[in-house]
Amino acid sequence: MSPLAPWQQRVLDKALASLAEGRLGHALLLVGPERLGKQAVAELLSKRLLCASPGADGLACGRCRGCQLFAAGTHPDFRGVSFIPNEKGDKLRSEIVVDQMRELGQWFALTPQLGGAQVALIHPAHALNTAAANALLKTLEEPAPGRYLLLVSDRAGVLPATIRSRCQRLEFRLPARGESEAWLRSQGHGPQALAKALDAARGHPGLAAHWLEGGSLALRNEVQADLNALADGRKPPVELAQAWLGDDHAALRLRFAAELALDGISARLAGTPAPGLTLPGDFQKLSAWFDGINRARDQLRVPALRHDLALAALLLEWRSMFKDTEAARAGR
Ligand SMILES: [Zn+2]
Structure with a gap:
């Protein structure tokens, strides 16, 4: 059996067919949602x-x-480009910088040591900053036989159009439900758990697998139960805020809370209220709450802030949205 998922295999087959016909571009852009295995296909x-x-x-x-050198990670004609340490050397940078692209351009000008092709793989390509993207553009403008540049990104829209237009696109798409289910079964997941995970991940098999493997689906259910308990006054906002922020899963909890609210908004727009999360009646307030949770999640990266206070305020807001709904009902 192929180690690749069917949606990965389709992209690889397309690239190999292009190569066989002499139509494979020198610059390839592998794009599509996160966790669909783009990097594995690029490798x-x-x-x-x-x-x-x-x-x-x-x-x-x-x-x-x-092949042996590649497997050992020491092929002299292959370059993997990603985040490098900052100047202090205490953590990785959050963008790919111009020096890396200048160096890559110089490396591409060398004669391949094994006499074959030269391949560079940039991941994630959307992390190229403006200066780096401009430097890369110079390399893209001078294609040469046997030199390949593979760009991997799940946010290709962020890349400058000048770069995108010079790349041949290899697109990863979310597969149909049946294919996702079959693949998750082949990964050893049970039918009920995988169906729930696929629903929660809106049909994304890679995300569903990630959640199933990491126990994150249980975390998502906990967040939903917490919000329901908050709504009917069974859990106090301040304590819940501290519990949500109390371990390494804080960012994931806020992501799930935002997704649950968004699912509720979408379901209500479609006229098909989703089971699971009890939603407040005020649509506009719910949308504002969704934005607030996303902001709170972004701000988790700023260590100096009092995240517990901000989150407690949001959770209190969730509770009060239900009080408003209850009051409106009682007044009717
Ligand atoms: Zn070989």
Whole structure:
């Protein structure tokens, strides 16, 4: 059985067919939602491009010197570009910087050491800052035989149009429900758990698998139960805020809270109220609350802020939205 998921295989097959027909671009942009395995396909394709004797199946042989060096992570004609440490060296930068792209341009000008292709893989490409993107553009404008540049991104819209327009696009798409279910079953997940996870992930198999494996689906259910308990006064906002922020899962809880609210908004717009989360009646306040939770999640990155106070205020707001609804009903 192929180690690739079917949606990965489709993209790889398309790229290999282009290569066989001599139509594969020198710059490739692998795009699509996160957690669909874009990086894995980019690596398989890189390995194939560097292989000295590819098989009849179009894939790398796995035995030649190039394949062995690639597997060992020491192929001299392959470059993986991602975040590097900052100047102090105490953490990784949050963007890919111009020096990295200048160096890449110089490296591309060298003769390949193994006499074959030269491949660079940039991931995540949307992290290129403006100066880095401009430097990369110079490399893209001078394509040469046997030099390949693979860009991987789940936010390709952020990339400058000048870069996007010079790349051949390899698009990863969310598969149909049946295919996602079959794949999750093949990963060893039970039918009920996988169906719930797929619903929660809005049909995204990679996200569903991630949640199932990390126990995150249980966390999402907890957040939903907490919000319901908050709504009918069974949990006090201040204590709940402290509990939500009390461990490493704070950001994920806020993400789930925002998603649950958004699901509720979408369901109400569609006229099909979703089961699970009890929603307040005021649509505008609910939308504002959704924005507030997303802001609170962004601000978790700023250590100096009193996150507990901000979150307690939001949770109190959630509670009061129900009091308003109850009061409106009682007054009627
Ligand atoms: Zn090989």
